[in-house]
Amino acid sequence: MKKNYFLISILCVIFISLNLRAPITAIGPLVDKIMLSYELNxxxxxxxxxLPLLCFFIFSLIAPILPNTKAVFSAIILIIIGLFTRAFFNTFFLFFGTILIGLGIAILNVLMPSFIKNNFKNIGKIMAIYGMILSVSSLIGVFGHYLAEYIGLSGTLFCWVVFAIIALFCYLPFIKNNRLNRKQNLKKFKDFLGIFKNQKAWIITGFMGLQSCVFYTIITWYPSILATNLSNDAATNIVILFQFCAMFSAYFIPSKMANSSNNTLLLCLVCFSNIFAFFICLLSSNIYILIFSALLFSIPVGGIFGVALTMIAIKSKNSETTVYLSSMAQSVGYLIATIGPIIFGYFKDLSGNFDISIIFMIIISSLLLIFALLSNKISYI
Incomplete structure (x- = not known):
């Protein structure tokens, strides 16, 4: 019985995680096609x-007061509907479907750390697996560049629904015994609001926001940065390389952090690799040096989100605090993250190249290092 429960739980972690990145990262390699098809700048x-990041900000605040089982089930349904509406209709539904997808992912982002803490004993190891699957999801999304040649833009935007449907079936055992109709205890809502008065929680929130800003900006614009000096195929191959390498850092970096008492050196390595990679993109157009930048980017892109989630889990005294801290860090943190892709794109339109945009990200990456080190000093919340 325990083995079956563990298997069902780990399958939920895997297939739900596959839905949390691919629908978003698929946009990056398809930017040119989307701009042409929908006449966007x-x-x-x-x-x-x-838009998904804005949804993460708004609906991550709501997730803790929802009945968890019903919320996870509904979130998967929203992702399925969002993928359909985004793919097969006009410009309005492109944006509307993206909002639905963002809503579903926002809820799952908040509740998955608590799900892991409640259903597994070895939190650090499962969180590392969770982070690795997120990187796999990111990598799968990049293949949209190749899929579009065979199934078109609409088919590529919709095909990720396969993971959502499998996740829905995997989660069905958790909605048995009328669990969808159970009411949430709202008496502890004041406790949730109380975490916003915690200075330590704000530091971790800043860390989460800055790493999300870096991640989603890289995912959205890195292929275009490479394409200014390389062919689209060469740029996509480099992106695939960095996403592939990110899978390993997504597993090993959070796992190392969970089993170590002093992570200062590890955090410095992760953040400095990010800063150095941006400098390379700013100063070099050589394909081999750009490949090296991809290897450097794979360290923070793969590992830093898992580090943030691991901090939320191991620095929370109980699963309830985990949900509250996860909600705060991911809601306010993703609000911070929304500035990345927008300002990056604005600076590109303003200057006609990526130089100012990359300098902006170097500043953000430096702030990330500061907040990483401050978060590491926190004991418990």
């Missing part, structure tokens, strides 16, 4: 990429 593409 760079700023509008930045807004499209930031």
């Amino acid at each position: 760079s700023t509008q593409i930045g807004i499209l990429s930031s």
Whole structure:
């Protein structure tokens, strides 16, 4: 019985996680096709990429007061509907479907750390697996560049629904015994609001926001940065390489952090690799040096989100605090993250190249290092 429960739980972690990145990261390699098909400019593409982040901000605040079982089930349904409406209708539904997808992912982002803490004993290891699957999801999304040649833009935007349907079936055992109709205890809502008065929680929130800003800006614009000096195929291959390498950092970096008492050196390595990679994109157009930048980007893109989630889990005293801190960090944190793709695209439109945009991200990456080190000093919340 325990083995079956563990298997069902781990399948839920895997297939739900596969839905949390691919529908978003698929946009990056398809930017040119989307701009042409829907007649959008760079700023509008930045807004499209930031819509899920805005949803993360708004609905991450709501997730803790929802009945968890019903919320997870409904979130998967919303992703399925969003993928359909985004793919097969006009410009309005492109944006509307993206909002639905963002809503579903926002709820799952908040509740998955608590799901892991409640259903597994080895939190660090499962969180590392969770982070690795998120990177796999990011990598799968990049293949949209190749899929579009065979199934078109609409088919590519919709095909990720396969993971959502499988996740829905995997989660069905958790909605048995009339669990969808159970009411949420709202007496502890004041406790949730109380975490916003915690200074330590704000530091972790800043860390989450800055790493999300870096991640989603890289995912959205890195292929276009590479394409200014390379062919689209070469740029996509480099992006695939960095996403592939990110899978390993997504597993090993959070796992290392969970089992270590002093993570200062590890955090410095992760953040400095990010800063150095942006400098390379600013100063070099050599394909081999750009490949090196991809290897450097794979370290923070793969590992830093898992580090943030691991901090939320291990620095929370109980699962209830985990949900509250996860909600705060991901809601306010993703509001911070929305500035990345939009301002990056705005600076590109303003200057006609990526130089000012990359300098902006170097500043953001430096702030990320500061908040990472401050978060690491926190014991418990």
